[in-house]
Amino acid sequence: MRFLGLLVVSSAVVLGACGGGGEKKADSAATPAPAATDTATAATAAPAAPAGPAAAITGTTIEVKMVGDEKGYRFEPADIKLKAGDGIKFVMVTGGPHNIAFDPATIPADVKPQLSANMPNQQGELSSPLLTNPNDNYIISFANVKPGTYPFHCTPHLAMGMKGTVTVQ
Ligand SMILES: [Cu+2]
Numbered sequence: 001m002r003f004l005g006l007l008v009v010s011s012a013v014v015l016g017a018c019g020g021g022g023e024k025k026a027d028s029a030a031t032p033a034p035a036a037t038d039t040a041t042a043a044t045a046a047p048a049a050p051a052g053p054a055a056a057i058t059g060t061t062i063e064v065k066m067v068g069d070e071k072g073y074r075f076e077p078a079d080i081k082l083k084a085g086d087g088i089k090f091v092m093v094t095g096g097p098h099n100i101a102f103d104p105a106t107i108p109a110d111v112k113p114q115l116s117a118n119m120p121n122q123q124g125e126l127s128s129p130l131l132t133n134p135n136d137n138y139i140i141s142f143a144n145v146k147p148g149t150y151p152f153h154c155t156p157h158l159a160m161g162m163k164g165t166v167t168v169q
Pocket residue numbers: 066068073096097098099154155156157162
């Protein structure tokens with residue numbers, strides 16, 4: 001009996017390091033966001049148009065592990081603080097598939113376009129592809145994303161509490 005050598009070509013996650021020279025300095029005159037306690041149950045379905053170009057990471061890339069084991073499902077660390085221009089590399093470690101998703105209802109309208117532009121290959125609005133294999137990863141630049149705290153979660157494991165927050169300072 002002969003076995004044909006099966007060449008398993010692992011799909012290389014091509015992380016587009018796009019060298020677009022569009023470096024915008026976010027010199028926003030820190031407008032303090034009013035404590036928005038309004039119930040944003042707007043039934044108006046705003047089209048998710050990724051307006052504007054992705055902004056490349058200019059600062060630090062922080063690694064966040066995506067873990068699922070006997071202790072549960074989680075991001076490590078789960079609460080991440082970023083400076084302007086930083087980004088996050090989400091790495092699948094165990095218990096996948098995992099993804100990274102922002103609930104569009106929790107993301108301010110003036111943040112959505114840049115965040116969306118910085119999330120390649122979305123599988124739904126503000127939702128990354130599923131990461132299935134160890135070391136699969138997904139990088140989100142938060143460059144040009146306005147300061148604020150944005151909750152995110154893993155869609156397959158949201159019910160098991162796999163969630164976190166990104167705070168852009
Ligand atoms: Cu998960």
